[in-house]
Amino acid sequence: MYNNIYNAIQILSKGDVADLKRRSLASIADAPAYFRILAYSKSPDSKQTQRIIFLLLHTKLADGEDGLSVAQALINAGVKEGQIIQLVRSGDNGIDYLKRQLVRCKDVSQVSLGKLAQYWGENARRQLLKEFILANTEKFETESN
Structure with missing residues (x-):
């Protein structure tokens, strides 16, 4: 789709x-x-x-199917955890805020972005926050080793 x-x-x-x-x-x-x-x-x-x-x-998508997840693309673009928390709390209006953050991203996976947009709601926002924090934690752990 x-x-x-x-x-x-x-x-x-x-x-x-x-x-x-x-x-x-x-x-x-x-x-x-x-x-x-x-x-x-x-x-x-x-x-x-x-x-x-x-x-x-409004998003620069990856060629093919080997793009970054939305959470990983946001991390690579320098989006802060506080901004993601604000996005999660903003409810249905958060899609506009998400768009403003995605403009900064590159190589985003079509499937990851499409699923997030298609199922946008409280669960999808919570899942985005979870993936963002887990991916950011993994990045921190590899940098400190």
Whole structure:
């Protein structure tokens, strides 16, 4: 599903992509380009699809399937634990805050980002915090050895 949406975004004209990037998550479903993506990717018109498109537009994804998890990409970009905690506490509005953090990231896995966007909710935010802390702890342990 995520790959189909990503490929559909790649087919769009630069003007359509620019229009989608300027929109907020709340208004993305009102763009003609949004419906083009749905038609090209054969995806359902849902909040999940809107979140996936919203985050895919603003994130530098890895080529192929060997990208970093969202948590690892955030660590590599220098995002602090306090910022992730703030994101987790911000509820459904946290998707906008997540987008601002993902703009700093590179080589993010399509699947990791897609799953996070698709299942965005309290559980997904908690899982992101867990993965972030565990990956950051592993990084600290390897640096101290």
